[in-house]
Amino acid sequence: MRFSKYFGMAFEALVLNKVRSALTMLGMIIGVFSVIVMIGMGQGSQAYITEQVRGLGAGVLIVTPGNPKTQKSFGPPGTTTAMTLTLNDARALESIPGISYVSPNAFIQAVLKVDKNAVGGMVLGTSPSLAVARGFKLRSGRFFNDQEARTGARVIVLGRKLAQDLFVNTLREPLGDKVRIEGQRFRVIGVLEEQGGGLFGSTDEQAIMPTRTFQSLLKGGERINSIFIKSGSDELLPVLQNQVSTILRQRHAIRPDEDSDFKIQTQSELLSTIGVVTSAFTILLAGIAAISLLVGGIGIMNIMLVSVTERTREIGIRKALGARHRDILAQFLLESATISLAGGTLGILLGLLATFSVARLVQLPFVFSSLAVCGAFVFSAAVGVFFGAYPANQAARLDPVDALRYE
């Protein structure tokens, strides 16, 4: 007996119970869907972070607070909670010869004011090159240039929502208008394109200014999130790393036998750290999603057991007409495999669609993982066979005399 005939039989039986088959399939669809989406989002955000770090260019060192031995950095630089780096640390590093810039990165929560209108927002200090690397897009106006960055010009670029909230009474773009932060006045030179909710917070509610300008908002001992140090090339990095370490250890008064309270990473080290963390995160999410796949499998087993009981007489007839143990086994196994494969395929398609749409919405790169797709396909087939095996075996073991008599 040929495979195509078994398959035809399986298909007929499934079409006969359309609603039941569809509902059983739904379990698989949801399971595979969530696995695909979780893996897709995980890989998408990994690609996003990688892209951003790569954008910094070659010869970059990243100093982040925290003891490298006792603490792992999750996510992008600057999101760790222990704040041991200060602005003065960054200033001290500027004296090292052979570096093009030291960029302290810091966020502060501040109240921005226009006349009597006050709005809370995140103020971020950065440099023009970093702005390019982070892929900020302008809606109107311009970004600050190198000269403004050097001189600490009192200019500011506003996120879209922040600009709207601050300048509620005007329809034109607020270029050239003044914004007050902690009593200081800044000139608006640009408004960012609306970005929607990003993975690490939206830029819509941020205000960006040159680091030097930003420093005027901070006191000398103010804590900062991270320091980017850029030198000419990657070859200088080991030497530079030592120099940075020596200066910072001195400033933090760390004895030679003590661990540092900061961490210096090169771009590639940071990338691999991020890789490890986001992979673990992706696997965790996919694992949780896989549980729903398991539930889908149990649904298949349940419905197949019902089906076997319902079709006891059919099994009796088939056996009387010459069906062997393996014929009945194959028939029912193929039925459950068809349900799970059809559900799995639909789940893959819907999952890819959802991943693609969400990636578009939050502006993450869409990563097509053929491994995840193939894995989900094979796994759903395996679920069908595994959870179909017990019911199919029950069917195949029925005694023909009893089965024929079954009412």
Place this chain on the structure above:
Amino acid sequence: MTVPVIALEAINKIYGGAVPYHALRDVSLVVAPGEMVAIVGASGTGKSTLMNVIGCLDRPTSGAYFLSGERVSTLGDDELARARNRQIGFVFQSFQLLARYSALKNVALPLIYAGVGAKEGEARARAALERVGLGDRLHNRPNELSGGQKQRVAIARAVVNRPSLILADEPTGALDTRTGEEIMALFQDLNRQGVTMVIVTHEPDVAACCGRQIRMQDGRVIEDVRLVPRQAGL
């Protein structure tokens, strides 16, 4: 001498349980090719058990059973399935057709398990249905057919794989007298074409159509008579 289709030697069937039940006691029976045999008796006399043993649906507790010369009483499940598929055509009282299949597909079912290709299977099923007079009902499902037509489909299914034996269990039990007569006429017709028949029945009219009647009581054969069969049909 030709090889008998059925040769039972001292068959016993005992059902286990708290109180073992002796369903067949030392049944010996030989049926030659081309015979048409009725197995009669009241209910509970072992008719159905004997039919299950002859039909290779059940194994005897002791004794030997040769089907067309092959010892089947000691075969495994899969070999028994093969014996049923190749050698026996079943006709049941309640038709036992698959409701979701057309007449044609129902008849072709044994051929699937015989490994016959789809094309040839369909041609043979069609021929079998024409042989029982249902050439115009190929694509009807069982619920679109009358009782007599359903039983004809079942008979077509029984003959489609050219078995050496047709085993019918109360084939007219669910039919009115007139339709029952038609079915018996069809059986006699098939028998004249050389098909060996064993019919389990409790209806004297049906038994009278067979050239040989075997009477069961308490699990034993108590009577085995040959007489001139009545011609079925009105």
